Amino acid sequence: MKKKKFWSLGVMLILVLSTILAACGASDNKDSGSKDASTGGDTASSSGKTELVYGRGGDSVALDPAVVTDGESFTVTANLYETLVNFGEQDVTINPGLAKSWEPSEDGLTYTFQLQEGVKFHDGTDFNAEAVVKNFERWKAGGEKHPYYSTQFVVGDTQVIESVTAEGDNTVVFKLSQPQAPFLKNLAMSPFAIASPTAFEANEEGLSTNPVGTGPFKFVDWKRTASITIEKNPDYYIDGLPKLEKVIYRSIPENSARLTALNAGEIDVADGLSPSDKTSIESNDKLQLIERPSMNVGYLGLTATRAPFDNVKVRQAVNHAIDKQTLVDAFYEGLAQPAKNPMPPVISGYNDDIPGYEYDPEKAKALLAEAGYDGKEIELWAMPVPRPYMPDGQKIAEAIQKNLADVGMPSKIVSYEWATYLDKAEKGEADAFLLGWTGDNGDADNFIYALLDGDNIGSNNYTFYDNQELHKLLVAAQTEIDEEKRNALYKQAQEIVFADAPWVPLAHSTPILAAGAELQNYIAHPTGSDRLDAVYFK
Structure with a gap:
């Protein structure tokens, strides 16, 4: 994601x-x-440093x-x-x-x-x-x-x-x-x-737990919830790479603790930082700010097979109840834009004509009344780790909880360890859940089909939403080579998703990382999967 x-x-x-x-x-x-x-150029480290410590918000689920x-x-x-x-x-x-x-x-x-x-x-x-x-x-x-x-x-x-x-x-x-x-x-x-x-x-x-690939680094060990260590592959087929001898991925759940560790020299890169840290990073000449090109969406998923979200009017009501602009202003600090579609505007086929659900608590209350919503408390799942599209899941959940309470929908915030969170959400056990997606390949198919088609229930479609009209459009788009026709199909698909409201699309973010000033050639990729083979210390 x-x-x-x-x-x-x-x-x-x-x-x-x-x-x-x-x-x-x-x-x-x-x-x-x-x-x-x-x-x-010349990559000889003046400090002789060849080991990189990478601080991140959570542990891996698996290494296959x-x-x-x-x-x-x-x-x-x-x-x-x-x-x-x-x-x-x-x-x-x-x-x-x-x-x-x-x-x-x-x-x-x-x-x-x-x-x-x-x-x-x-x-x-x-x-x-x-x-x-x-x-x-x-x-x-x-x-x-x-x-x-x-x-x-x-x-x-x-x-x-x-x-x-x-x-x-x-x-x-x-x-x-x-x-x-x-x-x-x-x-x-x-x-x-x-x-x-x-x-x-x-x-x-x-x-x-014992990965075997052809990459520039080889697996060494994994201390669960703490660290993963990889080392240089001496037999790598590209001459001169990798430049580092070792990389240690450290799990540091608190955003502020990661930045503190970076300032103390305990880690060399801090990923998943809070947008509020941008100013302090830019003003510190011992650090460098790295912005990841935006290709993501953070959303509130509404499981369509669980009451009350099996009613489209309830889903539409929740879309009207949430003040996205305030969320973006409060938690993304200018490094995001409110979302209205399930894919970001940079993806070809984005439908900008869709109006989005305006923040309108009174309209939300009216829709809940029309749906016959009984006021029963729902569970609102908060992500336990920071991700590019969701810098602070707990605080965002608390803000959404207040928005829902304002329209008469009480909620209880719950969370789980990251792997458990994903597993339970994938099985449809959540009422409403915070999640998001970083595009894997820059294609509309990788957002709408991967996340919202009925074919993908049990994999990446955690809402269990299934619309056959949408499915026909997405299948047609997969095989359509003409760019203009393909884009038109995806725009139609977004209209269906908008009407059915299986999500509340929240934000498209510009994630930030920070690194020590001596780190060279770190290139943040839009997919979120950064290659470290050409990274070195000056």
């Missing part, structure tokens, strides 16, 4: 047609796929990217594993990864990838075409264990990826059952990083 500041509209308007053309046109010169290891959906897990796995294709340093353009080139067919049903040679997994086994095949077979067979695979590559009962075939050691051919507009962008997502088949065939469950 993610799973994420504003990009240039030019970049964000790129859809798969332009991506395919770029891939075709550039495949001749994508002969290595290697990053420029010289980035940052195929089985998780939370950003804290991907924060770590992005440096242990790699995908076939990569996003750009600060955008979602498609670049080489474990595949150095690719060629789509004219009908968009076949993709042929040429793989990097000489790459090894951390367990010493070879990365090759057969390893890619086995990973996709594993995800396809895993069902609910691999939620992202079903979200991105299964539409109803249709498997989008019909087959994956190895042609020799270094060529992989994907055959699709239907065109998929965001196919390459999907492949670049963190959940589709390639793991060692030797590792998961021996102990698939063990991959969650």
Whole structure:
């Protein structure tokens, strides 16, 4: 949830047609796929420091990217594993990864990838075409264990990826059952990083606590709720990377405690900081402020299968009851804008003509009366960890609690440890819950279909909302290559979501991080998964 500041509209308007053309046109010169290891110039640290301590708000759920959906897990796995294709340093353009080139067919049903040679997994086994095949077979067979695979590559009962075939050691051919507009962008997502088949065939469950990828860093140990340590992969195939010897991810739940630890030199990077800290960071010459390009939405989910939110008028009433502008002013301090749609304005296909639900307590009271709401107390779930789209879940929940009380809806705030929170919400156990989403690939499909389509109940659709008219539009949009027609479908989809009100979209934020001034080449990615291979200390 993610799973994420504003990009240039030019970049964000790129859809798969332009991506395919770029891939075709550039495949001749994508002969290595290697990053420029010289980035940052002379990287010798004057202090001799080669260990980075990364402070974050919560622990990972698991270290097998195929089985998780939370950003804290991907924060770590992005440096242990790699995908076939990569996003750009600060955008979602498609670049080489474990595949150095690719060629789509004219009908968009076949993709042929040429793989990097000489790459090894951390367990010493070879990365090759057969390893890619086995990973996709594993995800396809895993069902609910691999939620992202079903979200991105299964539409109803249709498997989008019909087959994956190895042609020799270094060529992989994907055959699709239907065109998929965001196919390459999907492949670049963190959940589709390639793991060692030797590792998961021996102990698939063990991959969650003993990850084995091809990335620039290797797993060392995990002290639950405290720290995860990774170290330099000496056999990494890109010369000169990584520049750090070790990275330690420390869990420090309190925002202020993370900033205090950074000021004391106990950590080198502090993620998930409160927007209110921006001024103090900018005024401290020993620190640097890092803004993450915005590609997220924070929301209040209303579980549509639980009373009273099984009544659309109650859901609409709650939308009118919440004062979003005050929430943004109080908790985001100018680093967010109120949301009205389930995806941010930077995503192509955003419908700006939707008016949004204005803050109107009297209208909310009238709708509750029309719905026959009996005044029964609801549970309001507050996120236990800060995330880019939700800097302080408890305080935001308290503000929402007051808004609801003002219209006659009493609520009790509850919370759980992060992994438990996600698990219980996924099972539909919440009445109303705070959550959010950082876009994985910059495509509208990754917001509306992933989060609100009936196909994804039990994975990323925690509201259990299911509208068949919406489903038909989203399926059509997935296979539509014409950009204008595709955008029109997503705009229609947002009108349906607006009317049905399964969420209260709250805010699109610009998350901030801070780091010591000596840290170089830290690039915050819109997806929230930051690569640390080129980071170093001056």
